[in-house]
Amino acid sequence: MVATSSSVGSGAAGSATFVGSTSRKYNYFEPRGKRATHYEDVTVDVQPDPERYLIQDWIIDFGGAKGGGAYQKDYTAAKSANWHAFRAPDQEWERTHYQRQSKICTMVQSVISNARKAGAPAAFDKVWNRILQAHLGAWKHAEFGLGTSLMQAQRYGYTQMINNATLTNSSYKLRLSQDITLYLAEIGMDIEGWDDDLGKKTWLEDPIWQPTREAVESIMGCEDYLEQYFVINLIFEPLVGELFRSGFLMQAAAANNDFITPPVISAAEADYERNLANTIDLMYLLATDEQHGADNKALMQSWVKKHGDLADKAAAALQPIWSQPHSKPVSFEDVKAVSHERLGQILNELGLSR
Numbered sequence: 001m002v003a004t005s006s007s008v009g010s011g012a013a014g015s016a017t018f019v020g021s022t023s024r025k026y027n028y029f030e031p032r033g034k035r036a037t038h039y040e041d042v043t044v045d046v047q048p049d050p051e052r053y054l055i056q057d058w059i060i061d062f063g064g065a066k067g068g069g070a071y072q073k074d075y076t077a078a079k080s081a082n083w084h085a086f087r088a089p090d091q092e093w094e095r096t097h098y099q100r101q102s103k104i105c106t107m108v109q110s111v112i113s114n115a116r117k118a119g120a121p122a123a124f125d126k127v128w129n130r131i132l133q134a135h136l137g138a139w140k141h142a143e144f145g146l147g148t149s150l151m152q153a154q155r156y157g158y159t160q161m162i163n164n165a166t167l168t169n170s171s172y173k174l175r176l177s178q179d180i181t182l183y184l185a186e187i188g189m190d191i192e193g194w195d196d197d198l199g200k201k202t203w204l205e206d207p208i209w210q211p212t213r214e215a216v217e218s219i220m221g222c223e224d225y226l227e228q229y230f231v232i233n234l235i236f237e238p239l240v241g242e243l244f245r246s247g248f249l250m251q252a253a254a255a256n257n258d259f260i261t262p263p264v265i266s267a268a269e270a271d272y273e274r275n276l277a278n279t280i281d282l283m284y285l286l287a288t289d290e291q292h293g294a295d296n297k298a299l300m301q302s303w304v305k306k307h308g309d310l311a312d313k314a315a316a317a318l319q320p321i322w323s324q325p326h327s328k329p330v331s332f333e334d335v336k337a338v339s340h341e342r343l344g345q346i347l348n349e350l351g352l353s354r
Contacts, residue, residue, distance in 0.1 A: 028053070032087045039091035044084070047071070047160035052084065075156040076226040077299055079292035083158045086282050088165040090274040097168050101175055104267045108179050112186050115260040121190040127326050128256035129191055130198075132184065135321055136261070137199015138209050139244060140180040143268075145216040146232050147173030153225035165278040166229055172271040183264050208321065211314040212240060218310055226286075230300060231307040233279040234350075237272055238342045239311035240318070245269060247335030248321060255327035280349055287350045301352055308354060315339070 029044045031037070036044075049071075050057050060070040073083070092100070115121065124132075150170035157163035188194035203209050215236060222228045245265050253261040286296040315336065322332040347353055 029084075037091060039093050039096075040087065042093050043160050043164055045160070047158075047163065049084070049159070071156070071158050073158055075158070076224050078224075078226050078286050078296050080286055080289055080296075081291045084161070085285055086159065086161045086165075088161060089277040089281050090165075090168075092168050092274070093164060097171065101171065104175070105179070108183070108264050108267065111260060111263045112183055116186060116190060119190070120258075120260055121187040123257045124191070125256040125258070125326055127324065128253075128258055129194070131321070131324055132187075132258075132261065133195055133198040134202040134206070135199075135208075136180060136249065137184055137196075138203040138206070140177045140184075140199060141203040142212055142216050142241075143173050143180070144177040145220055146236070147171070147177060149216075149220040149222075149228050150232065152220075153228040156225040162282065165275075165282070166225070169229070169233070169275045169278070172268070172275065176268045176271070179264060179267070183260075187260065208317055211310070211317040215240065215307070215310040215314040218307065227303050229279060230283060230303055233272075233275050234283070234346050235304060235307045235343070236311050236314075237276070238339055238346060239308070240314050242269070242272065242342065243315055243335055243339045244318060244321075247330065247332075247339065248318075251330040251335070252322075252325050252327065255329045256325050276346070280346065283350055287352075297351060300350065304347065304352055304354065 029036070029040070031040050045052060048054050048059055058070050073079070147170045150166055150173060154163045154166035154170060157166055184199070185196060188196055203213065219228055219231050219236065222231070245268055249265050250262050250269075253259070283300065287293055287300065289296060319332045322328065322330075322335070343354070
């Protein structure tokens with residue numbers, strides 16, 4: 001229910017009629033459930049909207065060619081009859097986000113510290129050492145690029161609920177990039193001949209990683225913030241991100257005497273499940289919108305085609321990594337089949353396809 005006011009003056013703060021305006025509990029928005037959650041109380045309408053409650057247009061405006069207020073609906077080609085309907089399934093807001101990030105950082109640091117005290121890095125297979133330096137070292141740059149893209153994207157979201165979900169997604173990506181950087185630096189102190197710069201060199205020069213760079217940089221170059229959010233979580237992650245993290249690192253590490261990398265990387269898989277649920281929920285609202293659903297689905301389908309091809313190319317280029325360890329517990333083709341099945345399930349929820 002949109003607030004209404006009979007006054008046009010600037011001092012009409014108490015005159016609006018809204019959901020719960022007659023209640024002492026002062027619930028001015030319509031919650032998704034019977035009662036507003038804490039997440040809704042601290043998130044809904046924190047970012048003001050002239051179409052809801054404001055009578056003086058945008059409180060903040062930025063100069064420049066676009067103008068028209070701090071936030072505009074045409075920052076994305078997608079359309080919605082009600083942008084404020086979205087609620088993130090993980091219900092994460094500032095306090096809970098910091099708490100969860102702190103716990104993850106503490107866990108990762110404890111794993112690394114205890115493993116180093118036990119001398120675990122010295123037992124790593126020698127070939128695996130180079131794989132960590134080169135390929136895990138390269139992957140942190142992919143995570144950083146995606147996190148930077150999401151950081152930029154969240155600036156343009158029309159509601160605080162969309163911005164919160166996008167920004168926490170960015171924070172998880174940037175934290176993982178930092179986790180990997182610190183992890184490699186610490187175990188490198190226990191392994192003779194360790195090269196901290198090999199990951200960057202591999203990312204910039206190794207042909208194996210150039211299609212991944214292209215896919216990430218294409219996402220970073222998108223001007224539509226929802227295209228960035230959609231592609232990262234619904235296309236790139238299942239086809240490339242999970243493929244490398246779960247399909248290679250999590251599978252091959254222990255077989256090569258590395259029991260540290262899996263718990264360090266596992267937090268990212270839990271992050272992704274939350275980000276995926278948030279993204280699907282938002283995109284489902286857009287795909288089933290009574291007024292704009294058909295156009296939104298056509299738009300999303302174009303994103304699938306454009307970025308799906310780049311992600312497929314990136315995944316195919318990574319195939320040689322699976323043959324590098326001495327112990328090869330899983331084949332690339334098996335992992336690729338799982339990733340394509342995963343993608344199909346994700347797209348099916350939105351009525352989309354490859």
